[in-house]
Amino acid sequence: MPDPSLFEARVEDLLEELSAKAPPENVQKSLRAAYLLHPEPWHGRALRDAAAGRSLSVPSEISRVDAPDGTTKLLVSLADGRAVECVLIPGVRGTESRLAMSARNREDGTGRKRRPTAAACVSSQVGCAAGCSFCASGLGGLTRNLDAGEITLQALLLRREAAARGLRLSTVVFMGMGEPLHNAANVARAVRNLTHRHAGALPPSGITVSTVGILPGMDVLAGSKSPPHLAISLHAPDDATRASIVRTAPKLWPVAETIDAAQAYRERTGRHVTVSYVLLDGVNDSQEMAVELARVLRGRAFHVNLIPHNAVDGLPFRATPPERASRFWKILREHGVVVHIRKQRGADGEAACGQLRRRTAESPPP
């Protein structure tokens, strides 16, 4: 039986356990070093001995796709031989405020110009049970949940990758393979460990969890110690169209209930809510649907992110043509909705979620 991963443990438990054997300042410095993936993080022999039963091993890289725009998609292997995807996206600042950034700039005390930033996109499950009809990750169904350590380590690997390129990881989005809130407890623990000042030390305002709207999971996140921002994958303004796109097992909550729950999350946590909407040609991109989307979001302070669809081999969906996407955007704007069209990144690689894993599984290395 392999040692349990250090990154799977709750940071609060580790601090308590190790501080009983070594000075707390050494424990804190050592945990920060471990979360920077330093191979010898322990300050002092007593601490090294106390932590001896915790594994520091990191997932190995199976393959990568480097797109011309700087985006890198990694396929990494887990201890049981399964694989998940994670992506480094340079040039994304996320929702960290200018005030928070200048405070962080002052914190390093060097007066040096801060490095340009990057975002990490991580997976929360092997496969996915949500079954969104346009997505490669859902095609094979769910294999298993990732534990908190497996999720955390993807972000830490990408932070190391970013640092090697002179970039500072400022943002982590849970938008890779899996429905994060089908695995809410492990996702909440990973968010906590990544943002704890003695562990990952990432800014809490830089974390966003995406969900198709799993209401019990939203409750878990809202009640956690570090609630992240939320992105609700709505994809349609009415229940019938939505059910044809998002076939979440075992339950898909109605649009109105999902929006009310997102509003309650925002009020309880003070975090932002974004509505994600993948534009699918002839499915959910009509003028009437834009008007209806504006109506169901009236009075909510949610941003809308319109996402150009990445085609997946074997699936019948096409991206909405740019002029129709612009018209959809314009209608939302005219109705007072704050809306953006997401820039496509890594489009020359296996860009859609789950594509690299699928392609690698179809063509195993010799």
Ligand code: SF4
């Ligand atoms: S889009 Fe996300 S939630 Fe939907 S099937 Fe794909 S991985 Fe799962």
